[in-house]
C-alpha cells in the first residue's frame with residue numbers, strides 16, 4: 001500500500017502515490033470522469049477517477065458510491081489550482097479504491113439547504129459539513145490558545161467543582177438537582193468563588209470548564225451549557241485586569257489567524273477586521289457608554305430601534321445596547337464601572353461612589369457584544385457579609401468564602417471569558433448554537 005497521509009498535509013506529497021482514509025462528501029460525474037470530494041477529518045480532498053485508468057468494476061463502484069460511504073482511496077497527488085477542497089489546490093488521481101461501508105441511501109443531511117431545526121436535530125451529522133467542521137476546529141484552537149497564554153503567564157490551572165452548594169451569579173439562573181441527604185446541589189454558574197480561594201494558595205489561577213445557566217433568554221447569545229475560562233489574580237486591581245484582558249484576547253485572535261486562516265477564509269470571514277485586534281483596546285466608563293447609547297438613539301429614525309435603545313442610568317445593557325455600542329469601535333471595547341445594583345454581589349465598590357462597582361465587561365466589535373465579564377473583588381469582610389444578606393443569599397453556604405476575607409485578604413481581580421461567544425465573533429457567525437459541538441438551549445437537549 002502507498003503512503004497513508006492526512007489530507008491536511010497533501011501539499012507535501014505532490015507527485016507521490018498516497019492513500020487516504022475517509023468519507024465521501026460529494027460525488028460529481030462528468031463523462032469518463034468521476035470527482036469525489038473525500039474528507040478524512042483533517043481536510044477535504046478532490047479525488048478523480050478516470051475510466052481509462054481503472055478496471056471496470058472499480059470505476060463502477062466509484063460511480064455508484066453513496067454520499068458518506070467510508071472509503072480508502074489511493075492515487076497520485078497532483079497540483080491543480082482549480083481543485084476544490086480544504087486545503088484545496090491538489091487532487092488525487094485515483095488508482096485504487098476500497099469501500100469500507102457503503103452508506104445507506106437515505107442520508108438526512110444531503111447536500112442542499114436545510115432548516116435550522118432540522119440541522120440541529122441532525123447535529124451529529126451536521127458536524128461533518130465543512131462550515132461546521134471549520135468552526136469547531138477554530139474552537140479547538142481557541143481552547144488551546146487560552147491555556148497556552150495563561151500557562152505561559154504563570155497561571156496555575158486549578159479545577160473547580162461543577163456541583164455546588166449555592167449561587168455565584170444570581171439565583172434566577174440556577175440548575176438544581178436533588179443531592180442525597182444534603183437537600184439540593186446546583187450546577188456551577190462560575191468557578192470564580194473557588195478561584196478566589198485558590199489564589200490565596202497559588203497566586204494566579206484559572207479554571208476552565210463547562211458552566212451552566214438556566215437562562216430563560218432565548219437569544220442568539222445564550223446557551224444553558226457553555227464553556228468559560230476564568231483567570232483570578234491576587235494583588236491585582238481593575239486597571240491591571242484590563243491590561244491582562246486585552247493581551248489575552250489579542251493572543252487568542254492572533255493565534256487563530258496563524259492557525260486557521262483557511263477555515264476563516266472558508267467561512268468568508270473578513271480577516272482585516274481580526275488583524276486589527278491589537279492593544280490598546282478602548283476603555284470607557286458605564287456613564288460614557290450610557291451617554292453614547294442615548295446619542296445613537298437620538299440619531300436613529302427607526303422607531304423600533306429607538307424603543308429598543310431606551311436606557312436609564314442604573315440599568316444593565318441588553319443585547320440591542322451592546323450591539324449598537326460596539327458598532328462604534330473596530331476593537332473590543334471595555335466598559336467599566338457599572339452600577340452596583342446591576343451586578344453580582346461580590347464586586348468592589350468604586351472609591352467615593354458606592355453606587356458604582358469596579359467591574360468591567362469586554363464587548364466584542366461588529367455587534368457581537370459581551371464576551372468577558374470581570375471585576376475587582378470585594379476585599380472587606382463586613383461589607384461582603386452585608387452584600388450576601390442584601391442579595392438574599394444563604395450565609396451558611398458562603399462561610400468558607402467569607403473566611404478568605406479574614407485570613408490575609410488582599411485586593412484581587414478576575415474575569416470570565418465565554419468560549420462560545422468568542423468563537424462566534426472570531427468566526428463571524430450569527431448564532432452561538434454553531435460554536436459548540438452539541439448545543440444546549442431551553443428548547444434543546446438532543447442529540
Ligand code: 4AD
Nearest residue numbers: 190192222223226230371372373374414415416418
Ligand atoms: O458575566 P458572567 O456572568 O461573569 C461571571 O460568571 C463571572 N463570575 C466571571 C468571573 O469574573 N470569573 O459570564 C462571563 C462570560 C460572559 O461575558 C459571556 O461571554 C459568557 O460568560 N456567558 C455566556 N455564554 C453563553 N451563554 C450564556 N448563557 C452565558 N452567560 C455568560
Ligand code: MG
Nearest residue numbers: 361370372373
Ligand atoms: Mg456578564
